[in-house]
Amino acid sequence: MANEHPSVRARTAPDRPRRRDIVITALLGLMVLLVLLIGGVLEPGAWLAASLAFSALAFIYFLTAVTRGAPRPSAQITRPVVSSELESANAMLEKIAVPVLLIGPGGRIERANPAARAFLALGAEGGLLSTSLRQPRVLEAVSAALRGERGTVVEYASLAPIESHVRAFVEPLRMPVAGPMPWRAMLVLADETSSKRAERMRADFLANASHELRTPLASLSGFIDTLRGPARDDEEARDRFLTIMREQTDRMRRLIDDLLSLSRVEMNEHLPPSGEADLAAIARDVxxxxxxxADARAITFELSLPDAPARITGDRDQVYEVVENLVENAIKYSPEGAIVAIEALDNCTRDIAEHAPERLAPQSARLLLAGPPFDPRQRYGVLRVRDNGAGIDRRYLPRLSERFYRVDGQKSGPTAGTGLGLAIVKHIITRHRGGFSVESATGTGSAFSVFLPKPVPDADAAARVLADTASGVDAG
Structure with a gap:
């Protein structure tokens, strides 16, 4: 017994008196039956049957007492197996790219994998789910799962600060714990923003293209019929019509290019870029x-750019498109021989980025068309493009970034655009978590400014990535 497991000795020692009591009780019972047989109370057959039954019952109880103290190998073997399975499950959960959370009593987050912590910008486990995800339908489904009710699927969307679409899967889990609250809720969040945007992009593209292309196609059809009929032999009319047809064809090409560009930007607007670019170098390239x-209209550039790189966080191609749109508009809407001023500033706070330049004129109006989330630590690179055109009346400023919106007087003629340029600028700036503002005064000109976030220090990079990702999820 020296090598016997302690748990076996602990269980066997208390059972020895129990076995002795069973044997004594069985002997006393047989003696009673024997006395009854001698006294004539029992027949020999009945005595034999009763003695056999009593002996069998006593033997069964004796065996029960002997085997009760034996060790349970399953308990000794299962415990490390279960522990290993839990460790494997936890390791697998840490690697899953889909946000997964385990919600305990009171709506507290007991477990959250890295994807969930990034998606909801969780500081630490143990907090209330309602403080990170303020979606009533999801919280109600979690509460129902904590009561042991059936799981459910909840879809929700948010429009601010960035449009997002999420599908939440909620399932109840019964945990092997004692107590009045054994239920937990497993919450899985699936980001479906990209698929929703793709569906809407296809519908919007067809609607916009069919609407905007109808006019130039009608013009082309009319000119073709005229050239095939009355103007067949009129060289002067043919040259004039062919020139107009070329202009309409170019406009359709620009319109399709702008629609495709806008669709691509909107597709990934909820995902902030992670690359870096030099804002001053982009301005020089543009x-x-x-x-x-500009030379064709005798327009000169007045540049005020820093010699050192003005590093920003962003997609270089998209930032180039922003600057190109703004400078091209300044050229188109300035009179011949005018000056287009381009200025870049580096390492500015948001207040300076939004309000630093002096006003164009005392009566000028300034409006922020897109703004970044508030963060007092964030610094920005700023680009400002000013023209000397006719200016824009203050009543038109709020609609400048709408699709196909063009100010009166700019809807026709050689400077007529597609009405999508500033909409593209706004969506790109919104994706970059930056700002876009306009200032204008009638008769003085207009100034468009964009400010884009600078790369964060390495020590704060992880926390800021979480904050940028969470800005696409509705917390309010």
């Missing part, structure tokens, strides 16, 4: 590419 267009 000026070089548009210089022929």
């Amino acid at each position: 000026v070089d590419s548009l210089r022929p267009m």
